[in-house]
Amino acid sequence: MDRSELVELLSPEGLTLLDGLPDWDSKADIVKTVADLRKQGHPPTLVAAVLSQAKLRAKAEAKFGPFASRMLFTEAGLEQATRLKVAALHAGRFSRAGVRHVADLGCGIGGDALAMAAIDLEVTAAEADEVTAAVAAYNLTPFPRVRVLHEQAEHVALGGIDGAWLDPARRTTAGGTTTRIADASAYSPSLDFAFGLGERMPVGVKLGPGTDRDVIPAGAEAQWVSVDGDLVELGVWFGAVARPGIRRAALVIRGDAAQELTADADSEDAPVGPLGEYVYEPDGAVIRARLIGDLARANGAWMLSSGIAYLTSDTAFDSPFARGFRVLERLPADERQLRQALAARGVGTLEIKKRGVDVDPAQLRTRLKLKGAASATIVLTRESGRHVALLVERL
Missing domain, CATH: 3.30.2130 (VC0802-like)
Incomplete structure (x- = not known):
């Protein structure tokens, strides 16, 4: 989604049309749907933008449930966005650690900031991409204690802020295609910046679950999370949001139940033996x-x-x-x-x-x-x- 498409989408006509569409049906005749909307007098660029958002909203239900029907998305932003039930766990860490004002640096479409604001944390959310920042601002409008900045993470003033959450961009979109960034050193913001903040304040950093384990700082807590059988993220935690004595954790979420296996280090493999029953x-x-x-x-x-x-x-x-x-x-x-x-x-x-x-x-x-x-x-x-x-x- 580019800037001009977003402007049309955020117009009164665009939002009214989007919210008035029936639930997205992947089997529906899209050509007929476009033709019907054009007959109603809607310009082709608006029709394309609205239908694209309707498709993304349907896809986003897996991560955001019913909230998706009133949110806006970008393709890359939705791909990287944290599932709401996992974002709630992130927010809970900051709250239990006594952090009251969190900087969400690289907030994407605002999923984690939404979970933090929902438990009454103050949030300063920053996003370097202009369109994505505007989408986040729209999604976070219901929360008066959230401020969204169109700003690079490294440039955000952290005075008065007592914790930070970073979800470095690991995907790029070009020509309508979203691709993963394979080299962790090319993430934005960089891991050096993210981990460096962890030496100064309570910090959580979300990474892909397949991230090379060699990049994890020795003193941090590393928690891998799976949801309903899908491995979804690696969370690296510093300071007061890291749990004492825990360096390795596996959090398994199935439905509404969550179970965790923790240790102070990698565990030694069990002995090898013959096939059992x-x-x-x-x-x-x-x-x-x-x-x-x-x-x-x-x-x-x-x-x-x-x-x-x-x-x-x-x-x-x-x-x-x-x-x-x-x-x-x-x-x-x-x-x-x-x-x-x-x-x-x-x-x-x-x-x-x-x-x-x-x-x-x-x-x-x-x-x-x-x-x-x-x-x-x-x-x-x-x-x-x-x-x-x-x-x-x-x-």
Whole structure:
């Protein structure tokens, strides 16, 4: 969205038209919808802007729920925006630490600032991109204790502010296409600036969950967060918003429930042992936090192979930090023999889970030429370094 498109969208006509549209239907005839709006006398640029926002609002419901229907978005801003339930946890950290005025430096469309303002924190939100700053200002209009600046994070005066939140830009948009910035040194604001603030005041920094762990400062708390099975972020916390004695944390959110595994350092892997009756796949947050060993020891499990994130045990256990499977049968690891084994069992629908093997599940599924009415799940991995194929069922 460019400046001229935003101006049209923010006009009384634009906002009235946007709010009056029916819920976005991806299967609807978009050509007919455009034609109908044009017949009503709306200019083509406004129609395009409004329909683009309607589509983004529908997409944003996964992160913002019903609030999305009254917000504005940019494509890149929505991609990077924090889910509202996670943003509420960020805000809670600042509140519990006694921080009353937070600088949201690189606020994007304003998702985190919204959660902070909702618990009555004062927020100074800054965004370097002009259009995104205007979108944030619109989204945060209901909150009188929020001030939005069109300003680079590094230039914001922090006098009177006692904490900061940074979500460095990790995506760029060009020609309507949003791409990730692969090099962490190219984030805006830079990690040097963000982590440097952490030496001066309570600071939280949101990064992608796959960020190289070598960039995490030694004294910070690093918390990986997954939501309903999706690994969504790495939060790096400094000062009073970091918890004493915790350097590694895996927060697993499923629905309205949240469970956390914490430690003062990476945990040592559990010993490797033979395949048991059950196989467990740790949650992505546990894997990235390198707390697999603690999870194994807490549940009487062991590693199936060194360096591969599968656990195994002879007794079933229930944990929010792992998905469990009962091992039904060993199948041949050789692809030709595996195809024959699945055909003999009439498997036509196959879920393929894999770790430690170089295979594309979609391509393998095609090569297996599956036929039949049965459904199955297989795990392709290594046992003590050797390739194995396991027929399993979910617990």
